[in-house]
Amino acid sequence: MPIKVENLIHIYNENSPYETIALDHINVEIQDGDFVGIIGHTGSGKSTFIQHLNGLLKPKSGKIYIDDTDITDKKIKAAEIRRKVGLVFQYPEYQLFEETVYKDVAFGPKNLGLEDIEVERRVKDAIQMVGLDYEDIKDKSPFDLSGGQKRRAAIAGVIAMKPQVLILDEPTAGLDPKGHKEILQIIKNMHVKEKNTILLVSHNMGDIAELADKIIVMEKGKIVLTGTPQEVYEKADYIEKIGLGLPPAMMLMRTLKQRGKEVKTNIMTIDEAEEQIINLIRSR
Amino acid sequence: MLRDITLGQYYPGESFIHKLDPRIKILATFIYIIALFLVDTFIQYGWVLIFLGIIIAVSKVPLRFMLKGLKPLLIIIVLTFSINIFMTPGEVLYALGPLKITKEGVYQAFFMGSRLILLIIGSSVLTLTTKPINLTDGIEKLLNPFKKIGVPAHELAMMMTIALRFIPTLLEETDKIMKAQMARGADFESGNLFKRAKSLIPLLVPLFISAFRRAEELAMAMEARCYRGGENRTRMHEIAFQSKDIVAFIIVFLFLAIVLITNNL
Numbered sequence A: 001m002p003i004k005v006e007n008l009i010h011i012y013n014e015n016s017p018y019e020t021i022a023l024d025h026i027n028v029e030i031q032d033g034d035f036v037g038i039i040g041h042t043g044s045g046k047s048t049f050i051q052h053l054n055g056l057l058k059p060k061s062g063k064i065y066i067d068d069t070d071i072t073d074k075k076i077k078a079a080e081i082r083r084k085v086g087l088v089f090q091y092p093e094y095q096l097f098e099e100t101v102y103k104d105v106a107f108g109p110k111n112l113g114l115e116d117i118e119v120e121r122r123v124k125d126a127i128q129m130v131g132l133d134y135e136d137i138k139d140k141s142p143f144d145l146s147g148g149q150k151r152r153a154a155i156a157g158v159i160a161m162k163p164q165v166l167i168l169d170e171p172t173a174g175l176d177p178k179g180h181k182e183i184l185q186i187i188k189n190m191h192v193k194e195k196n197t198i199l200l201v202s203h204n205m206g207d208i209a210e211l212a213d214k215i216i217v218m219e220k221g222k223i224v225l226t227g228t229p230q231e232v233y234e235k236a237d238y239i240e241k242i243g244l245g246l247p248p249a250m251m252l253m254r255t256l257k258q259r260g261k262e263v264k265t266n267i268m269t270i271d272e273a274e275e276q277i278i279n280l281i282r283s284r
Numbered sequence B: 001m002l003r004d005i006t007l008g009q010y011y012p013g014e015s016f017i018h019k020l021d022p023r024i025k026i027l028a029t030f031i032y033i034i035a036l037f038l039v040d041t042f043i044q045y046g047w048v049l050i051f052l053g054i055i056i057a058v059s060k061v062p063l064r065f066m067l068k069g070l071k072p073l074l075i076i077i078v079l080t081f082s083i084n085i086f087m088t089p090g091e092v093l094y095a096l097g098p099l100k101i102t103k104e105g106v107y108q109a110f111f112m113g114s115r116l117i118l119l120i121i122g123s124s125v126l127t128l129t130t131k132p133i134n135l136t137d138g139i140e141k142l143l144n145p146f147k148k149i150g151v152p153a154h155e156l157a158m159m160m161t162i163a164l165r166f167i168p169t170l171l172e173e174t175d176k177i178m179k180a181q182m183a184r185g186a187d188f189e190s191g192n193l194f195k196r197a198k199s200l201i202p203l204l205v206p207l208f209i210s211a212f213r214r215a216e217e218l219a220m221a222m223e224a225r226c227y228r229g230g231e232n233r234t235r236m237h238e239i240a241f242q243s244k245d246i247v248a249f250i251i252v253f254l255f256l257a258i259v260l261i262t263n264n265l
């Protein structure tokens, strides 16, 4: 399901004193099975952008093609888009509302009009996929869960719809380091298992560098850089200039280089950094 | 989508009207409303229109924003108009079954319709040019003299301030939760009345939970900062009358005088 975005423009509160140009000529293409990381400052338009991808926001102008259908077309049924593109919002636990976790996770699949057996199967799969104990948790009230468990249950609610494209808006915001790592692992496992397309919005350069095979950098409503992590981090100086950090592994290599050590600086992951450091020690 | 509600929305500006003391603006609005109800000929509406036009021009708020306030009240305007046009007894101009349009009815309908529209636009001037915080400050100050007879002026104003403060937050939250549930396939727009009411559950449950949470947090934050009501409380920005407030007051009284003089009674 390739996604193609052409000249997308979105303006909030147009023609009022509060007018904000949130998206300014966005052009991008995403291939099937890509794991895309979206980074950018607060207010750079990330959330606005992803809400267009499943039709929650309509652009002022521009086109979005998913599977060659233009979803900005008014004749397209919203349900049709939502079936294909799942969206997990920032702090998704605030959308929990049912009496039991089972019912809450089943809300999405039921809205898709699936048979009860299929709903049950999906709910079970989704709850297990997010690392919760199905038998233990299915009859609990979602409001009795811990913060991290709520987050997982809410993510399960979208996963259970089995979208071909899954978008997550800062799924780890406000979690402790352990919870943070676990959520990312869940996303990674699912990407491997389901082979779906994933768009992950994050402030954390390290996460993006480890997980994504394509990066989109946004700044003031525009896409300023796109490409593989390698390609994007070639422009390390520019990324620092617009005030975004670099992945920790890369920071380390750059600092070592500054101190006159012979290391490569276009390093993204801990594994690569390890290799460089071992080489450095061996070459002594 | 939900943020498009103007009634009571502030339009930032630096005009003469914006800078007036909120107390003057509230009193002036009252006088304007009284004058509006004293009006008994169409010619006088001309005077009101000129007065209102000048005020709007001075305030530099685009007319578009003033008229926006009419939209949510359109039903009431139409209803008032229809009731007057059909229910007033008199010389029949046109009969449609049991419904009769009378000459007096047409007159009444236009008369009442104009009054209502001028009333709404006039009060929009107040809310569009005054920050909600200043508005509640003004109300508190105006109610102060009534404290002696047991009117809880400070508490009323504080309640209004908090309510006004949280309207945008709640709207934003509604918007967010609605979108999140729509992303899970919720449908808020189609179906019959019963189905629609039921479809609101996924929206209302999280909304109430978050509203209660916010209320609790706010209460705690206020307590942590030793809030204990209005007794002996001072403020950072004291509002004080200036010469332009007196000018404004004189102008409003002149307006009232013109309406009274031209009155038929």
Ligand SMILES: Nc1ncnc2c1ncn2[C@@H]1O[C@H](COP(=O)(O)OP(=O)(O)OP(=O)(O)O)[C@@H](O)[C@H]1O
Residues within 6 Å of the ligand: A012, A013, A020, A021, A022, A040, A041, A042, A043, A044, A045, A046, A047, A048, A049, B003
């Ligand atoms: N509902 C809205 N109404 C008006 N303006 C909005 C609305 N939502 C966002 N904006 C504005 O649009 C711009 C882009 O916001 P957006 O939420 O897309 O940023 P973001 O990149 O997701 O930021 P963050 O990292 O803080 O989540 C900001 O300037 C914001 O103030």
Ligand SMILES: [Mg+2]
Residues within 6 Å of the ligand: A046, A047, A048, A090, A169
């Ligand atoms: Mg955001």
